[in-house]
Amino acid sequence: MALDLKRLFSRSIVDGPGVIGPAGPPSPRSVRHKMTLVAVAGALAVVAAVAGAYYFAMKPVPLRIAVGPPNSDDAKVVQALVQQFSRDHSSVRLRLVPTDGAAASARVLAEGKADLAIVRGDLEVPKNARAVATLRKNVAVIWVPPTAKGKKSGPKITKFSQLAGHRIGVIGKTQANVNLLNIVLRQYGVDPAKVTVVQFSTTEIGEVVKDQKVDAFLAAGPVNSRITIDAIAATTREGGTPTFLAIDSAAAIAQNYPIYEAAEIPAGAFGGSPARPDDDIKTISFSHHIVARHGLSDAIVAAFTRQLFAVRQQIITDFPLAAKIETPDTDKDAVIPVHPGAAAYVDGEEKTFLDRYSDYIWWSLMGLSAMGSAGAWFASMMRRDERNNNTSQRDRLLDMLAVARKSDSPEELDRMQAEADAILRDTLNCFEHGAIEQGTLTTFNIALEQFHNAVADRKALMEAVPMPPLRSARAQVA
Template sequence: MSAEAPTPHPEMPRRRSRVVKSNRTQILLFSVLTLALTAAVVWGGRTWLRNSETLVFAVGESTGPEARFAARLATVLKNNSSRLRLKIVPSGDNAKALSQFDRKEANLAILRTDARIPPRARSLAILDHDLFLLISPGGKKIKTIADLKKKKIAVIADSESSVALVRNILELSDTPDAAARVQMAPPGSTFDRLFTSGFGAVIKVAHASHIVKDKSYEQLARRGGFTLNAIDSAKSIARKNPAVSEETVATGMLSASPAVPEEDLDTIGLEWLLVAQSKLPTATVADLARIIYENKTELALPDGFASKIEPAATDKDAFIVAHPGAAEYINDESKSFIERYSELIYVGLAALSIIGSIFAAIYTKVTRVAPEKASQLATAILDIGERMEYAKSLDALDELQDELEAVLRGVVIGLRDGTISSDGLDTFKLGYEFVRDEIGLRREHLKRHPPPGDDKVVAVKTAQSA
């Protein structure tokens, strides 16, 4: 008679592994990306602010004073680490340079106030003055404009435009003999030679800076070769001709010994202006004006041109209105960074706020691991309850008890660090208490009805519990 093999106990199912979700990786990644984005924005902003801006400077002859001044200005900008750069474009003569400026092919130019003024030209600085010196033979004064009109006049100047201006001032432009009465002096002419040629007066138009440096006046004055006359109606002439300015020839300006003139004389003149396009940004022109006014010595040419740079006229009724950027610097109204870019900053902050909200929403919905509800962990507890019927020994039951306590410990820690929310905590509590009580009942049952072969184990357990 064969013995019947005992029926094996069904094996307890394996514990279901639960993936513990955490925000640490996502938070670290998000922090790194945020820092990288911040660094990129700061770098981009700094690059934008320091990004070089090239201005086209139209000049006349490549060897003329305008071109040489532009070259010095380009060097000064570079030496001062300015973000501004110059591209100098020679045009043959100043009229062509102004035409290029008028066509908006250049940002900067130099003009004399009797030139055809482009409507979009705004002044930055007065670089120099051209003075009209009324010269007559020694001992022969010209007291009035009426006396001057009676004489044959030679004009010593760089261009025919000065001759036309003299005719206009003397109101001789409509006179048939105007061309004979006011003539351009031949190149290299001297006062003595012109006087002996029949001219009763000479009008020399020259840079004030050149006049001061010219020693020939002093040599001629010692021989008594000329008389410097005042233009008595300089104020009325300047009023009738907006391009003309009222000027003063200071005592001893032409000659210190003997003093020529012996006292300040009234005359007329023209201004050489550095002009910019009216649409050029205020901040750009303000930066350029600052460099010019703070580096006058470096900008002066050896022959004296631009040796006494003066602020542009900021009056609203000025012949050529000052550019707002130049006026801002001249009037000491330069705006701070916040004032200058306040509107842009406000718009940027609003945009960043919107973008930040969008990224926060994306992070919350996509990258961030949402806290797990406590009620969802009831599944792990019920899993322990389902495996309890397979526990045929007190050791197996102790394992389930340890798992149950581990789940409870995980919930407490999760509630503390935010990985588990308190939603459904009552449900979890109910499930925990239910399974805990079931384990207790199961334990009592095993103590009363130990499975075959577990008597010693039960006795030990009972002794230990006692």
């Protein structure tokens, strides 16, 4: 049904006994009640909008993180992060996506089945991966075990060129370790095809050493890796000192393969007596990274990075590997491009709540201002008919003033006075509604006072000088 403003606000003159003047306007109390309800509804809507925005802004965000293999050091560290984030009621929570290893984790991220992943830097990194943190740095350790007692020994191996024709045991089933060995062999002019590679798991070291199946070993992991330390100890259990092969060309390898870096293994890193090794050894290193999908929100990644480094110290006691977590490389030529959210945290440019939502807040305020202006215009349009009607009633009052000065009928004067009272009531209502200003009300008050004075003077005159019956000023004019 269309809104008829004239029907709502117009006044009509109704003839008949006891009804004089325009119909009464809406009750001020009902108008105020409606305005109050509208104001309360608007306030509740604003509060609901703010509360809803705050809820969605502060609601914990779950992120899926791919890591493997199960029970590995990486998986244990991530599990510790999951538990710590939950205990701290952090804004970002983690959900584990178990995989068979770093390569499988990379595939899961590339397929969009995870938001974060632990990947190995010397493997193929998904194109949509962006670095968030360096979980740990790994070094390549290559050593020749001492000849067991009672066993026939061949020529002692002291350099890489002597590995041709020998069997090399690679700890771990991943192809990445074999690729690493091949790169080192080629650097020293050894054809990988002339070397027999035997891969075995960490639980098979004792058997391999016992059967003397290999002439040298390669392990890749952190300097303080328990797997590497135990493997070296197992190969020297019967006495003797292992020979560590230094990769003196580590810088050249890093130049040709940016995924690797030149590094050093400090003397005594693997314990034992005498110290293993007995001097610093040059080698190459690579990293395990925490990466995120490129499309993941900058704010979410920044929050995760902040939480990661905040809880790092809390889990070091149970997982010393957490001490190796480092910030990502933010250089533009980094092997794995850094995620903008992580870069914002590292560079101290992380956006606050107001920074992220200031545009929305500004546009909301602009919208509310526009709605207020539109509401004011609409209210002014609704009062326009009321103002126009009040103006016509004021003119009617002035006309009645002229008629009252000539009227000869007390009944007519009474009717006009009752009509003036109705006009007064309507004018006061208009003033309360804001349809007329104080100056207009003052002008009306002067006209009303003059009308009442004219009626009083005319009645006093008719009492002093009786007039012929049924005569009136209108009849005289006619």
